[in-house]
Amino acid sequence: MDNKRIYLAPMVGRTDEHYRAFVRILSKNIYLYTEMITCDSFLHTNRKDYVVKEGEKNLTIQLAGSDPKKYGQCASIIEDQGYDEINLNIGCPSSKVVRGEFGACLMNNPDKVAECVYEIKQSCDLPISIKTRLGLGYEENLDLLFTLINKTKVFGCSKYIIHARNAILNGLSPKKNRKIPLLRYADVTTVKDSFPGLEFYLNGGVEDISEIRKNINKFDGLMIGRRIYDNPMFLNQIEKEIYNNNETLSRQGILKKYLKYALSFQNKNTSNYLLLRHLFSLYYNTSSSKKWKKFLHDIIQSDKDIELITNFEESTYDEEIKAYR
Numbered sequence: 001m002d003n004k005r006i007y008l009a010p011m012v013g014r015t016d017e018h019y020r021a022f023v024r025i026l027s028k029n030i031y032l033y034t035e036m037i038t039c040d041s042f043l044h045t046n047r048k049d050y051v052v053k054e055g056e057k058n059l060t061i062q063l064a065g066s067d068p069k070k071y072g073q074c075a076s077i078i079e080d081q082g083y084d085e086i087n088l089n090i091g092c093p094s095s096k097v098v099r100g101e102f103g104a105c106l107m108n109n110p111d112k113v114a115e116c117v118y119e120i121k122q123s124c125d126l127p128i129s130i131k132t133r134l135g136l137g138y139e140e141n142l143d144l145l146f147t148l149i150n151k152t153k154v155f156g157c158s159k160y161i162i163h164a165r166n167a168i169l170n171g172l173s174p175k176k177n178r179k180i181p182l183l184r185y186a187d188v189t190t191v192k193d194s195f196p197g198l199e200f201y202l203n204g205g206v207e208d209i210s211e212i213r214k215n216i217n218k219f220d221g222l223m224i225g226r227r228i229y230d231n232p233m234f235l236n237q238i239e240k241e242i243y244n245n246n247e248t249l250s251r252q253g254i255l256k257k258y259l260k261y262a263l264s265f266q267n268k269n270t271s272n273y274l275l276l277r278h279l280f281s282l283y284y285n286t287s288s289s290k291k292w293k294k295f296l297h298d299i300i301q302s303d304k305d306i307e308l309i310t311n312f313e314e315s316t317y318d319e320e321i322k323a324y325r
């Protein structure tokens with residue numbers, strides 16, 4: 001399993017620097033992504049905000065846009081910022097993204113995507129990957145995806161992350177587009193088998209260790225999003241059961257380490273909300289879950305001393321009994 005990678009999926013509003021720091025405490029083996037950023041935003045934001053922090057290794061930046069030249073401009077900046085890879089978002093179905101003519105709708109314009117890859121390749125030496133879907137609409141053939149791969153591999157993209165369902169661009173919200181239409185893992189296998197020299201990663205609906213075991217060896221690796229966000233301790237399980245890492249931390253140990261990280265932001269005007277909002281699910285599916293959420297909520301609401309997070313006492317048996325009365 002050593003050469004098989006598991007990526008944390010890029011998630012807007014979630015995979016920010018604080019969440020990535022939290023994830024890195026839970027897992028030393030997982031590969032990380034930024035949130036999607038459009039080329040326009042990247043070119044206009046403070047570049048310092050996008051410099052990779054010390055210790056943030058194995059980090060891919062995900063770009064979105066439809067202007068090949070702008071991809072090139074971004075790439076030449078990104079090269080010096082410490083990222084390991086540049087990923088193009090050719091899978092987002094949101095109406096805003098469609099209006100901007102980027103994301104999944106670019107599956108209909110593979111020549112444009114190929115030009116974007118070309119411009120990135122001209123501007124930097126970082127590896128390039130594409131995250132995309134099996135196709136568009138309800139048609140279950142792979143023609144669009146095959147064309148996209150054939151056109152982009154020529155210019156140096158050798159790695160594809162496939163969300164194993166089509167994108168529906170009219171009428172379905174991004175949320176529904178992560179459940180509908182059905183997943184088709186077998187079709188991702190077909191694609192992988194058709195391009196032996198390229199890397200393929202399966203994404204979509206991977207929920208437990210048995211699913212990881214069942215699929216990881218069929219591909220170069222997997223990408224997982226919601227299951228990890230909804231249950232961070234799933235990362236602990238991945239470390240132990242997939243990567244044979246026996247040095248994982250308890251929840252209290254994780255909080256202690258995260259506090260150390262959070263304290264380094266104390267003088268930087270970063271709110272407790274931004275620092276703590278990704279920790280709500282730490283006690284997911286345990287008897288302490290409700291108590292933890294309330295405890296964390298209080299610290300955020302009152303902007304109390306952030307050091308309090310390590311004072312949390314997990315539910316006792318007596319408390320559990322009381323809760324059922």
Ligand SMILES: Cc1cc2nc3c(=O)[nH]c(=O)nc-3n(C[C@H](O)[C@H](O)[C@H](O)COP(=O)(O)O)c2cc1C
Pocket residue numbers: 009010011012013014035036062089091092131163178203204205206223224225226227
């Ligand atoms: C809140 C949220 C935000 C997302 N933002 C992005 C994004 O910025 N870029 C992207 O390529 N996919 C994005 N996705 C899709 C995920 O990367 C992933 O493809 C999808 O959730 C399916 O994987 P999963 O079933 O393991 O969650 C987002 C998903 C969620 C839930």
